Amino acid sequence: QQQVKQSPQSLIVQKGGISIINCAYENTAFDYFPWYQQFPGKGPALLIAIRPDVSEKKEGRFTISFNKSAKQFSLHIMDSQPGDSATYFCAARTSRSGYSTLTFGKGTMLLVSP
Amino acid sequence: DVKVTQSSRYLVKRTGEKVFLECVQDMDHENMFWYRQDPGLGLRLIYFSYDVKMKEKGDIPEGYSVSREKKERFSLILESASTNQTSMYLCASRLSGSYNSPLHFGNGTRLTVT
Numbered sequence: 001q002q003q004v005k006q007s008p009q010s011l012i013v014q015k016g017g018i019s020i021i022n023c024a025y026e027n028t029a030f031d032y033f034p035w036y037q038q039f040p041g042k043g044p045a046l047l048i049a050i051r052p053d054v055s056e057k058k059e060g061r062f063t064i065s066f067n068k069s070a071k072q073f074s075l076h077i078m079d080s081q082p083g084d085s086a087t088y089f090c091a092a093r094t095s096r097s098g099y100s101t102l103t104f105g106k107g108t109m110l111l112v113s114p
Numbered sequence: 115d116v117k118v119t120q121s122s123r124y125l126v127k128r129t130g131e132k133v134f135l136e137c138v139q140d141m142d143h144e145n146m147f148w149y150r151q152d153p154g155l156g157l158r159l160i161y162f163s164y165d166v167k168m169k170e171k172g173d174i175p176e177g178y179s180v181s182r183e184k185k186e187r188f189s190l191i192l193e194s195a196s197t198n199q200t201s202m203y204l205c206a207s208r209l210s211g212s213y214n215s216p217l218h219f220g221n222g223t224r225l226t227v228t
Contacts, residue, residue, distance in 0.1 A: 009154070032213055043118070043204055043219025044157070051214075089156060093213065099164050100213060101147075101172070106156035 003027075004092050006105025013112050019077040021108045023090035026071065030092035034102070035064065035075050038087045047088070048075070080112045117141070118220035120205050126226045133192040135223050137205030144210040146188035147217065148172075148180065151202040163188055164210065195227045 005024045013019045023033075034049035050057045050064040050073065057064045063076040077084055090105040121136035139146065147162040149172075159172030161180040169180050177199060181189040188207075192199055202224050206217040 006156070034214075034216065036217075041221065043206070043221050044217075045219065046216035049214060049216075096172075097170050099145075099162070099170060101159060101162060102217065103159075103173075104149075104157040106154060 004030075004090055004103050004105040006090050006108060008108060009106070010109040011111070013077075013080045013110065015080065015082060015112055015114050017080050017112075019075075019080045019084065019110055019112070021075045021088055021090070021110070022072065023074065023105050024070075024072045025092050027092070027094060028071070029094050030103075032093035033064070033066065033073050034091050034093075035062075036089045036091060036104075038089065038107075040086075044087075044089055077110075080110075082112045082114050085110055085112050118205055118207055118218050120203075120220040120223045122223050123221070124224050124226075126228065127192075127195050128228055129196060131192075131195045131227075133195045133225065133227075135190040135192075135203050135205075135225070137188045137190070137220060138186050139188075139205075139207040139218070140186065141207070141209070141218070142185065143207035143218070144185070145208045146182065147206040147208075148178075148188070148190045149204045149206065150174070151204055151222070157204065160190065192225075195225075197227050199225065200227045201225060 036044035037047040038044040061078045066073045091102040148160040149157045163182040205220045209215045
């Protein structure tokens with residue numbers, strides 16, 4: 001119930017291509033879906049997030065698509081650049097003991113080749 | 115800019131030792147979290163604290179405890195370190211009061227237990 005399933009585990013995309021990372025969940029109590037980006041040697045940082053009452057959110061080259069009925073959401077990176085090479089985590093927010101926590105997917109390691 | 119500082123970047127300890135991982139944040143955040151990050155397993159929540167002297171178990175609390183005596187400091191304690199606790203440990207903080215307040219992560223402590 002608390003799981004967020006993320007795929008693929010790793011992804012290689014050519015420069016200028018589209019990177020797509022998918023996540024799925026079961027728990028309908030999840031009410032907020034952020035994506036975090038992590039560069040080697042650094043902690044994850046918030047990239048973009050969406051609420052379940054919105055089907056799409058776009059920030060620059062990054063777009064989240066959200067399908068509430070299918071309980072799936074995905075991150076699209078348009079015109080992928082070598083600087084986008086990082087590990088990406090999807091996450092979902094829920095209440096635990098009355099407090100807000102995030103459950104993370106297992107991560108996707110993205111490599112954008114020059 | 116929020117800064118979350120983890121006292122050690124790398125730590126090597128022996129099996130059975132008591133280990134303290136320290137985390138300090140400078141933005142007066144109420145909420146603090148400890149995650150561990152393992153390849154293929156993503157980020158898993160160990161413990162979290164919503165206020166001083168308050169603590170709640172996450173998904174994998176076994177073998178760990180925490181201490182939050184001051185608002186800015188959240189310590190993770192391995193009572194008797196074991197080799198299966200070799201991992202990257204990430205501390206995070208967030209401002210309470212808003213569901214979409216992001217997690218701010220430190221750069222992690224890589225712990226090796228031999």
